[in-house]
Amino acid sequence: MGKGYNTIAFYPDKCDGCNDCVKTCAYLHTETVEPAHSRMQIVADTIAGSYGIAQCRQCGEPRCVMDCPAKALNKDEDSGVIRWDESRCVNCQLCTLACSYAGITASPITHKVMKCDHCDGDPGCVKACKPGALEYVTAADIYNKWGELEDLFVPGLSACLGCNSELLIRHSLRRIGPNTVVATPPGCIPGVGTVGVNGLTGTKTPVFHPLLTNTASMLAGARRYYNRIGRDVTMLALAGDGGTADVGFQSLSGAAERGEQMIYICVDNEGYMNTGVQRSSTTPFGAWTSTTPVGANLRGKTRDSKYLPVIMLMHNCEYVATASTAFMEDYYAKLDKALQASKKGMAYIHVFSPCPTGWRFPPNQLIEIGRKAVEANLVPLWEYSLEKGELDFTHPIDNPLPVKAFLSLIGKYRHLNENEIDHIQKTSDRRIEILTSFQRQKA
Amino acid sequence: MQDTTRISDTQYLIIGSSHAGIAALEAIRLLDENGSITMVTREDSLPYSPTILPYVISGEMAPEVIHLRDQSYFDQLSINFRSGSAVTCINLDEKWVELESGEKINYEKLLLATGADAAIPAFPGIESVPYQVVRTLEDALKLRDSIQTAKSAIVIGAGLIAMHTAENLAQSGLQATLIVRRQVSLFAYFDGAAARMIEHIFSDHGVTLATGSGVSEISAANGGCQVSLGSGKVISADLLLLAAGVRPRISYLDGSNIEVDRGILVNEKMQTSVQDVWAAGDVAQAPGFFDTGKTINATLPNASVQGRIAGMDMVKDPALKPYLGSSGLNTFNFFGHHGFSLGLATVTESTDDIEVNTVYLPSSQCYQKLVFKNNRLVGVSAINAELDPGILRELIQRQVDLADVKERFTSAPLDTGRLLMTKLWR
Numbered sequence: 001m002g003k004g005y006n007t008i009a010f011y012p013d014k015c016d017g018c019n020d021c022v023k024t025c026a027y028l029h030t031e032t033v034e035p036a037h038s039r040m041q042i043v044a045d046t047i048a049g050s051y052g053i054a055q056c057r058q059c060g061e062p063r064c065v066m067d068c069p070a071k072a073l074n075k076d077e078d079s080g081v082i083r084w085d086e087s088r089c090v091n092c093q094l095c096t097l098a099c100s101y102a103g104i105t106a107s108p109i110t111h112k113v114m115k116c117d118h119c120d121g122d123p124g125c126v127k128a129c130k131p132g133a134l135e136y137v138t139a140a141d142i143y144n145k146w147g148e149l150e151d152l153f154v155p156g157l158s159a160c161l162g163c164n165s166e167l168l169i170r171h172s173l174r175r176i177g178p179n180t181v182v183a184t185p186p187g188c189i190p191g192v193g194t195v196g197v198n199g200l201t202g203t204k205t206p207v208f209h210p211l212l213t214n215t216a217s218m219l220a221g222a223r224r225y226y227n228r229i230g231r232d233v234t235m236l237a238l239a240g241d242g243g244t245a246d247v248g249f250q251s252l253s254g255a256a257e258r259g260e261q262m263i264y265i266c267v268d269n270e271g272y273m274n275t276g277v278q279r280s281s282t283t284p285f286g287a288w289t290s291t292t293p294v295g296a297n298l299r300g301k302t303r304d305s306k307y308l309p310v311i312m313l314m315h316n317c318e319y320v321a322t323a324s325t326a327f328m329e330d331y332y333a334k335l336d337k338a339l340q341a342s343k344k345g346m347a348y349i350h351v352f353s354p355c356p357t358g359w360r361f362p363p364n365q366l367i368e369i370g371r372k373a374v375e376a377n378l379v380p381l382w383e384y385s386l387e388k389g390e391l392d393f394t395h396p397i398d399n400p401l402p403v404k405a406f407l408s409l410i411g412k413y414r415h416l417n418e419n420e421i422d423h424i425q426k427t428s429d430r431r432i433e434i435l436t437s438f439q440r441q442k443a
Numbered sequence: 444m445q446d447t448t449r450i451s452d453t454q455y456l457i458i459g460s461s462h463a464g465i466a467a468l469e470a471i472r473l474l475d476e477n478g479s480i481t482m483v484t485r486e487d488s489l490p491y492s493p494t495i496l497p498y499v500i501s502g503e504m505a506p507e508v509i510h511l512r513d514q515s516y517f518d519q520l521s522i523n524f525r526s527g528s529a530v531t532c533i534n535l536d537e538k539w540v541e542l543e544s545g546e547k548i549n550y551e552k553l554l555l556a557t558g559a560d561a562a563i564p565a566f567p568g569i570e571s572v573p574y575q576v577v578r579t580l581e582d583a584l585k586l587r588d589s590i591q592t593a594k595s596a597i598v599i600g601a602g603l604i605a606m607h608t609a610e611n612l613a614q615s616g617l618q619a620t621l622i623v624r625r626q627v628s629l630f631a632y633f634d635g636a637a638a639r640m641i642e643h644i645f646s647d648h649g650v651t652l653a654t655g656s657g658v659s660e661i662s663a664a665n666g667g668c669q670v671s672l673g674s675g676k677v678i679s680a681d682l683l684l685l686a687a688g689v690r691p692r693i694s695y696l697d698g699s700n701i702e703v704d705r706g707i708l709v710n711e712k713m714q715t716s717v718q719d720v721w722a723a724g725d726v727a728q729a730p731g732f733f734d735t736g737k738t739i740n741a742t743l744p745n746a747s748v749q750g751r752i753a754g755m756d757m758v759k760d761p762a763l764k765p766y767l768g769s770s771g772l773n774t775f776n777f778f779g780h781h782g783f784s785l786g787l788a789t790v791t792e793s794t795d796d797i798e799v800n801t802v803y804l805p806s807s808q809c810y811q812k813l814v815f816k817n818n819r820l821v822g823v824s825a826i827n828a829e830l831d832p833g834i835l836r837e838l839i840q841r842q843v844d845l846a847d848v849k850e851r852f853t854s855a856p857l858d859t860g861r862l863l864m865t866k867l868w869r
Contacts, residue, residue: 066751099833111779
């Protein structure tokens with residue numbers, strides 16, 4: 001498997017052209033703030049009033065390296081950074097002809113080539129960027145760390161195009177590991193092939209298919225059995241919102257209150273998608289479903305959704321968190337904590353799970369919709385541990401997008417008028433207020 | 444068929460170990476982790492780039508450190524690398540090649556990346572005089588040694604290798620004379636004004652330029668050579684260097700039915716006319732970017748791109764994009780100055796659909812020429828101009844319509860080029 005590397009990301013929308021990054025780069029490399037010494041440049045479009053960046057991309061198959069006759073450029077296998085070895089360079093500048101991004105340039109001052117070296121893993125340009133237009137993305141660590149772990153899910157599955165569940169199942173099982181018993185009550189997750197067919201399972205761990213009503217109690221019993229024979233086996237529920245918030249809630253509530261040791265992951269796609277897109281108690285206000293149709297008399301769901309994560313928090317679970325597959329780094333950190341917490345009691349993770357088929361959006365928009373939901377504060381990412389007794393926002397949003405930025409991407413909200421959107425905005429604001437109170441209030 | 448001492452089999456056989464061969468090898472290994480790959484080269488050393496040789500001559504690079512890859516690299520990728528293994532005979536029907544040693548290698552897929560030899564013009568008397576060329580490491584080491592004792596040298600040629608060699612000689616303290624048949628040197632890369640500026644810089648550094656007259660005769664004299672020009676002028680020197688271009692090395696293909704013109708003819712996937720045989724680099728005559736026919740632009744960037752495409756096609760890489768076509772892609776550094784030339788860079792006159800924009804600042808020895816055709820960039824030549832050659836190359840190859848930004852682009856090509864980059868292919 002190839003290796004992932006850290007990278008410097010540029011967000012043009014946030015750049016104000018202050019050039020602090022350029023000056024810092026020049027200073028760190030030459031102790032002058034002369035922009036011409038900088039290994040990166042901000043490109044100003046004075047007419048459009050926008051900014052771009054010219055900086056080495058540390059390409060995977062770098063043409064500069066391929067076209068260097070002196071082997072003075074090499075891709076460092078550990079960091080992924082393309083290193084320039086001045087002692088070997090003959091200054092032929094073929095690299096400047098090879099690079100399409102002005103990532104390696106001839107200095108107008110020294111007449112030698114120069115390029116970004118990521119400041120050895122601590123890029124100064126990123127630290128200098130006040131508006132946050134530059135980010136040092138270290139998510140590659142996850143890929144390197146977890147990419148080596150075994151994928152415990154079958155290679156083939158029958159999910160809809162763009163389904164969030166595949167991503168979720170593969171990553172969750174990778175992290176939680178093979179020493180696990182998986183329960184998947186009726187819903188999309190067993191439906192796509194997790195439970196398996198013809199006597200074969202879809203996972204490389206033991207997996208069973210409880211009733212919609214008894215997932216948590218069956219796992220509780222299995223765990224107690226393993227405890228009795230002295231084996232530490234992780235119990236994992238992968239259940240939909242119907243099996244969690246509606247039909248399965250009684251057994252979940254009981255197990256949570258008793259402190260049964262398990263990780264319960266609710267894959268919330270806001271409805272009964274597997275059986276034909278019916279409403280559930282987590283379907284948001286205004287959303288179209290096959291049982292909350294939009295027509296002359298009805299305009300989607302008339303009631304607000306049940307916000308289950310806070311209800312689970314009130315059960316005194318060891319650990320409660322919300323998550324989104326658009327923020328994988330965050331999700332992995334939460335799986336780590338959930339795994340630890342499940343040794344003591346209930347760890348509950350509520351994963352926001354957009355559904356291209358049931359929500360009506362193009363499959364390639366899955367991650368973008370997940371991201372927008374978080375950035376609009378409709379899906380606040382937080383965690384609560386009983387031990388700490390305090391709610392923490394793990395990806396706080398300082399300037400949330402209007403909810404419309406999220407709603408407008410999705411077919412099931414297409415009919416909404418301004419009043420209805422305003423209602424959703426107010427519900428969302430109220431939810432943040434409530435969560436903030438848990439943040440302050442010590443248990 | 445003659446007796447063979449040894450027969451071996453390989454899935455992929457690559458003849459030649461410079462940029463095209465290596466790029467192909469890496470493209471193959473990317474998709475085929477286990478297929479057997481054999482790379483043979485007539486050179487007695489690990490792979491190196493001919494582009495590095497002037498720096499070996501000047502002593503800037505020690506021959507021990509010029510290698511593009513070392514043996515551990517080949518071991519790691521399980522490549523059977525065979526140096527000192529010139530191919531003497533090839534049978535494309537039966538799919539085998541024979542090495543100098545008599546060994547036979549059966550292949551499934553073959554890449555010919557044998558490069559080019561120095562062209563030796565048929566000057567009267569040339570056979571009676573010792574001369575040198577700069578093509579292989581052996582050539583470079585020989586020249587590096589001879590300039591220790593020689594006092595003067597003649598270089599015949601008008602291209603980048605001739606100029607670079609003349610610079611090396613002058614910087615080593617030799618009296619160097621450059622003989623150029625045309626009125627002006629570097630005509631393939633720069634227009635007259637730019638070339639004259641470069642020639643001035645060469646003169647200032649002690650290189651004598653004899654332009655405008657071809658060689659009429661060469662003879663031996665005083666342990667060195669004597670060159671008579673068409674103009675009647677006679678020049679003598681201790682060393683004679685021939686740098687009059689290169690010719691694809693294809694003699695080993697004599698008797699085979701593979702289609703050749705000046706080089707081995709290939710299509711946009713570097714396939715030759717023979718099934719399971721590819722060619723890339725200086726030996727290949729490939730579709731041109733501007734030319735309607737097939738052409739040879741023997742430069743490193745063309746070689747590595749062609750090699751990569753050949754390798755990708757050999758493993759049926761679905762990511763393969765057909766070759767855009769070769770064009771002039773040259774950088775040229777001389778006496779601390781920097782130039783480059785891309786595409787149709789020598790056009791001097793604007794016509795109906797051609798627009799030439801030239802900035803010439805003699806005082807700062809700066810020259811910049813942009814050539815447009817139907818509002819699309821088709822050529823750039825520059826000396827000491829602050830530009831991004833790679834972005835300009837991309838603008839040419841993408842045939843970006845610059846109609847809306849041309850004024851901005853010609854007045855500030857560096858900034859506007861970067862701006863276009865951030866919008867078009869970031």
